[in-house]
Amino acid sequence: MVPAKFIEGASDKLAERWVATLLTPAFCFWAGGFFIITQLDIWASIRDSLNNLSEPYQIAVLVICLLVIAASAFIVQRFDLVVLRFLEGYWSQHLKLLRSLRQRNLQHYEKKLRFIKDQLQDLMRLKTDQQTDQQSNPEIFEKQARVDYQRRWLPSQPQYLMPTELGNILRAAELRPEAKYGLNAVVCWPHLWMLLPDHPRSDLQEARASLNTAARVWLWGLLFLIWAIFGIWTPWALLALPMGFITMVLTYRWSLSAARSYGDLLDAAFDLYRDELYKALRWPLPENSETERTMGKQLSEFLWRGPVHHISYLDP
Numbered sequence: 001m002v003p004a005k006f007i008e009g010a011s012d013k014l015a016e017r018w019v020a021t022l023l024t025p026a027f028c029f030w031a032g033g034f035f036i037i038t039q040l041d042i043w044a045s046i047r048d049s050l051n052n053l054s055e056p057y058q059i060a061v062l063v064i065c066l067l068v069i070a071a072s073a074f075i076v077q078r079f080d081l082v083v084l085r086f087l088e089g090y091w092s093q094h095l096k097l098l099r100s101l102r103q104r105n106l107q108h109y110e111k112k113l114r115f116i117k118d119q120l121q122d123l124m125r126l127k128t129d130q131q132t133d134q135q136s137n138p139e140i141f142e143k144q145a146r147v148d149y150q151r152r153w154l155p156s157q158p159q160y161l162m163p164t165e166l167g168n169i170l171r172a173a174e175l176r177p178e179a180k181y182g183l184n185a186v187v188c189w190p191h192l193w194m195l196l197p198d199h200p201r202s203d204l205q206e207a208r209a210s211l212n213t214a215a216r217v218w219l220w221g222l223l224f225l226i227w228a229i230f231g232i233w234t235p236w237a238l239l240a241l242p243m244g245f246i247t248m249v250l251t252y253r254w255s256l257s258a259a260r261s262y263g264d265l266l267d268a269a270f271d272l273y274r275d276e277l278y279k280a281l282r283w284p285l286p287e288n289s290e291t292e293r294t295m296g297k298q299l300s301e302f303l304w305r306g307p308v309h310h311i312s313y314l315d316p
């Protein structure tokens with residue numbers, strides 16, 4: 001006989017899972033669609049059909065609805081990476097609209113990068129000319145800190161710029177380990193990840209989960225616009241347009257904050273644990289910063305292509 005405590009524990013976990021399901025963006029999406037459907041003329045016949053069902057069939061319909069919500073949440077979650085890459089600016093070159101938008105945005109961020117660099121140079125020159133310090137003229141240092149923070153989340157070279165703010169934040173975070181240590185973050189990260197202790201790994205997982213969740217909610221906001229088309233003949237359906245757009249704007253701002261947190265943690269992981277990567281691969285530790293950048297490039301090449309004598313046939 002199954003123990004009563006086991007049944008009680010299983011039922012509690014099942015209840016918690018369903019409560020979590022009901023509080024997801026998927027439930028909000030279907031709840032909004034249900035409200036719009038109730039405003040259509042067809043709703044009266046649907047309601048009468050449901051009322052004519054027996055109680056077990058009504059419960060079955062409710063369970064099916066909950067399963068649809070859970071299944072849709074699972075399916076949309078599979079598109080987290082696709083949506084995130086789209087928000088970063090990895091757009092198809094075959095669509096003329098996206099191609100022109102990409103070019104225009106790249107020009108905007110290139111001008112912004114030049115402006116920020118010019119501002120930093122002017123501030124440094126002003127500090128040198130006035131021979132000022134932080135106590136005598138704090139405004140200059142505060143402005144420099146603000147401009148330097150903006151500079152931190154843009155790639156250093158125009159050829160690495162992305163057409164969106166989110167893409168530039170993540171690209172800048174990916175390029176920092178290579179600029180400092182010669183380590184290609186994209187190539188070295190899977191290996192370094194295996195060497196991280198539990199605490200920094202869990203922090204990185206939480207930051208990445210927050211970024212993925214923001215991308216997922218953004219997609220739900222986009223999908224919510226469908227209800228405005230589906231219920232085009234009802235005035236309430238027009239509310240789906242501002243609600244969907246507001247959700248997309250807010251979650252995109254959320255993704256920017258999550259990307260900065262993730263980028264800072266990624267940077268810290270290379271700062272603190274890059275030596276473990278050399279040790280695990282049985283490479284000698286760099287002696288100074290100059291040799292480290294050279295060795296970092298060699299290590300990245302080794303992880304990407306293997307030993308040189310194994311790939312000599314690739315050389316021209």
